[in-house]
Amino acid sequence: MDYFIVVVTTLAGLVFHGWLFVRFRRWADRDLALSLGGTDKAKRAWMLERLGEARRQKIARRALPDWLKREADSYEASRQI
Template structure:
């Protein structure tokens, strides 16, 4: 019974750490996308849509900042 408890708590701990790691990555990606919105509510929504598009297209995380910057520059009415 002791081994069962150890295995279950270890598995639960590993799962929790994996889940937390994934959430933090999602939050940081979202914050990155919103940082390009510059306080504009419509651009904020646009950038969140583009982040979803990047996830759908399989853009790698190391390429994501440059990709989001390029997409933000293509936003209608951008100052770039």
């Protein structure tokens, strides 16, 4: 019975750790998108949409900052036209 308790608590701890790790990564990605949006509410909303698109396209996490920066620049370019 002691082994069962150790196994269950260890697995629960690992699952919780994994859940936290995924949540923190998502929060960091969201913060990056919002920071690229600046203070403009419309741009911030648009950047969150772009983040969703990046997730749908399965953009690698390492490439995400550059991808979001290009998207932010394209938003600025479309506003100047």
